[in-house]
Amino acid sequence: MDSLLCITRSTTGLEAKVSHCQSEFRPPNSDKPYWQNLYKTVLMPFKDIxxxxxxxxLAAxxxxxxxxxKWDAATLTDVLVVLTESVAIDNAASRVSPILRSEPEPEPPKPTAAHPRAFRGTKYKPPKLKRTTPVNLQMALxxxxNQAIALQTLWRYRDQAIKLLCDLGYEPVQVNAxxxxxxxxxxxxxxxxHSDLPPQAKSQRFPSTFREEIWPLLRGLPWYRVEATLALFWxxxxxxxxxxxxxVSKFLAQSPNPFALDWLQQIAEQPSEHHFxxxxxxxxxxxxxxxCPIGVDEVFKxxxxxxSVERYPKWAYSLLAAxxxxxxxxxxRDGVHLAGEWAAxxxxxxxxxxxxxxxKEVENVLYRLPDDENLTEMAMTTWEAAAKLAGFCEVLAAINWSNLTPIQINQLLRLLIGFSYYSDYSDEEAASWQNKWRVFKKHLVPIEFCLRAISTEP
Structure with missing residues (x-):
């Protein structure tokens, strides 16, 4: 689905800058994975969005x-709406626009010697005021x-514009400020x-692609977030x-919130070959x-x-989902470590x-297993079991593995892991095995003693 990035304004009118999906994403674990050139930023007519x-x-x-x-509070309100809801395109046509000549508002008649009442309460009519020449403020903005001239001319009506802006839904605190x-x-x-705006803040200093494709998606966020995102841009x-x-534009358009910026920050800190x-x-x-949870950087590291280059996409996709x-x-992170060591x-x-x-406890056991044991299977099965059996690693820590032979270690570890072989789709079965596991933990010491007493001779 297309996502609106911003509305641009220029001497030719309003247009929409849109993130357009041009290809279908297929995950890395599918038969035909594909994730290149999925999105493209395009301009489209404003009327079509x-x-x-x-x-x-904005259109009104x-x-x-x-x-x-008429230069009044309503006009000032319209100017501020256009400035707030659209981004100016810097092109040759806008740069050659003639400088705006704002005409002062005609003043009402003043008392004179001939008309001390300034025509009030008399049968005489004051001379007709000169009609203001209509101005196209679209071009000025x-x-x-020209934008500065228009604002300076209209700024005297700012007090009357407060209510008009608030009625349109703008934040009263920001309007009053x-x-x-x-x-x-x-x-x-x-x-x-933006809130917390420093006096020197100016979006005109931003590169055009940032102003048009990134910055509008940061609306409502504190200004320091805008500056941090600009740093990521570079x-x-x-x-x-x-x-x-x-x-990046599509990502921010999908989730225009601080969470997206936190994720983007973590991704940006990774080696450049992994960014995309x-x-x-x-x-x-x-x-x-x-x-974005604490420790994401450690997972990425x-x-x-x-x-490996081959496995990276599949692992990255699954781990991001997790x-x-x-x-x-x-x-x-520890799962990636184990897989990297034993189960590529x-x-x-x-x-x-x-x-x-x-x-630490898992590796302490794995390194004691017999040389002919399938560590590829045992390493990740042990990792999975720890998630299904409460206190699994505490049990590993409580066992004195140094007093057991490699064969005994293998037997005991398989016994422990066996409690995790229940179906996740049956709540009743899972509850039954969890209960057995709790009972087993209570009798761990005598079970370990019995295991040591068992002869390992053939």
Whole structure:
């Protein structure tokens, strides 16, 4: 589905900049995986986008500004709506626009010697006031100098515009803060879009691709978030990489919230060869619907260290889905470590939550197993069992493995893991095995003693 990035304004009118889906995503574990060139940023006529309260408000204000005869609070409101809901395109046509000549509002008659009442209460009529020449403020708002002239001329009506803006749905606190300024800022729209705005804030300093494809998606966020995202823009070289930029825009359009920026920050800190694949998977999995958990960087680091080029996409996709669903980052990190050491082809399908996994205890057991034991199977089966059996790693820590032979260790570990071989689709079966596991833990000491007493001789 197409996503609106921003509305642009220029001397030719309003247009919509849209993230367009041009190919279908197929995950890495499918028969024909595909995730390249999925999104493209395109311009389309403003009239063709889906109407909303914001677009209707913008369209009405823009239309009225084409033929302005009266400079008043209503006109100031229309100007602020257009500045806030659209982004100016800097092109040759806008730069050659003639400088706006604003005519002062005709003053009402003043008392004179001949007419001390200024024509009030008399049968005489005052001379007709000169009619103001209509002005096209649409063109003015596409040129920085003309925009400043228009704002300066209209700023005297700011007090009357407060209610008009609030009635349109703008935040009263931000509206009042803007209108309290005696001189109009260069970009008053920033005051209506962001909180904690520093005096030196100017979007005109942003690169055009950031202003049109990234910044509008940050509306409502504090200004420091905008500056942090601009830093990511340069770090990821989005001014050069159009495919990555289109993916970032789509990602932010899908989830215009701080969660998306937190995920983007973590992805940006990874080696550059992983940026696109992590971002496209994060987008397709809609990970930003959930907060970015602590420890994501450790999962990504383990992926980079242990996943082969061939396995990286499959592991990354599965682990991002697990992180989105709230699976412990430390548990996933340790799983990647184990898979990298012993099970390079492990699929990481649907891992369960585990908050008490201990890589140290698991490795302590694995390194004691017989040399001919299938460690590929045992390593990941043990990792899975820890998520299905409460206190599994505590049990491993309580056993004195050094007193057991490799064969005894293998037998005991398989006995422990056996409690996790229940179906996840049967609540009754799962409850039964969990109950057996709780009983087993209570009798662990005598069971271990009996196991040591069993002869391992053939």
């Amino acid at each position: 889906k109407a909303s309260a914001v677009t209707r408000r 204000a823009w239309q009225r500004l084409e033929f302005v005869e 596409c040129h920085p100098t 803007l209108m309290a300024l005696s001189i109009p800022p260069a970009e008053p729209n920033l005051c209506l879009q 770090h990821l070289k989005l001014h050069e990489d159009s495919e990555l930029r289109a993916t 694949i992590l971002l496209i998977f994060a987008l397709e999995l809609n990970v930003a619907r959930s907060p 383990a992926l980079h260290e242990y996943a 992180l989105r669903d709230g699976i412990s980052a430390s548990y996933l 082809h492990y699929p990481f399908k649907y891992p369960k939550q585990c908050d008490d996994f201990s890589l």
